[in-house]
Amino acid sequence: GESVGLHLPTLSVQEGDNSIINCAYSNSASDYFIWYKQESGKGPQFIIDIRSNMDKRQGQRVTVLLNKTVKHLSLQIAATQPGDSAVYFCAEKPDQAGTALIFGKGTTLSVSS
Amino acid sequence: DGGITQSPKYLFRKEGQNVTLSCEQNLNHDAMYWYRQDPGQGLRLIYYSQIVNDFQKGDIAEGYSVSREKKESFPLTVTSAQKNPTAFYLCASSPLAGGTGANVLTFGAGSRLTVL
Numbered sequence: 001g002e003s004v005g006l007h008l009p010t011l012s013v014q015e016g017d018n019s020i021i022n023c024a025y026s027n028s029a030s031d032y033f034i035w036y037k038q039e040s041g042k043g044p045q046f047i048i049d050i051r052s053n054m055d056k057r058q059g060q061r062v063t064v065l066l067n068k069t070v071k072h073l074s075l076q077i078a079a080t081q082p083g084d085s086a087v088y089f090c091a092e093k094p095d096q097a098g099t100a101l102i103f104g105k106g107t108t109l110s111v112s113s
Numbered sequence: 114d115g116g117i118t119q120s121p122k123y124l125f126r127k128e129g130q131n132v133t134l135s136c137e138q139n140l141n142h143d144a145m146y147w148y149r150q151d152p153g154q155g156l157r158l159i160y161y162s163q164i165v166n167d168f169q170k171g172d173i174a175e176g177y178s179v180s181r182e183k184k185e186s187f188p189l190t191v192t193s194a195q196k197n198p199t200a201f202y203l204c205a206s207s208p209l210a211g212g213t214g215a216n217v218l219t220f221g222a223g224s225r226l227t228v229l
Binding site for chain 2: 032034036042043044045046049089091100101103104106
């Protein structure tokens, strides 16, 4: 089954609201996590990453939280804008040499004005 | 500008035909990857390569083949053995493991393959 998954396939918010996108992972040996944003018809773009020795990391309008106890990852987007509408994927990197990122199924974020 | 170029963007194939998707990067990245994306699904790993002339199977390698003759290029061939090839194919690259940003994948714009 999926090593990385997201709690909700879709999320609808109003412009200006804060958005929280959740992700559960199952591999406790994973030591690195990334959030990607994918707009329609395009390839995923890097948003923010976090290592397993951290529990929070902030970027510009985005914050990633990592709870290793329950193997949960979340992406918070402040003051969500219409341009944030996209599919968001979390990905994990198992702590094994030579392994590739494992992606979840994605959450579609829709922002209405 | 540095980046990854995938071609063609759209490709149609008749059943029984092999097709090759091109992926070229000028980022000087050592590792390259191919993922498949189906509607409502995450990205599933087909093949990846960490060094020239070497590559490893991912989770869904059956019906696909790759080559890595040059650092910049990692073409994917979808063979007639792939029973359900209609999908969006994404190529990515990353620096060699252990270096700065080693795990961050840079993606191309994708190639959409449709079997008629």
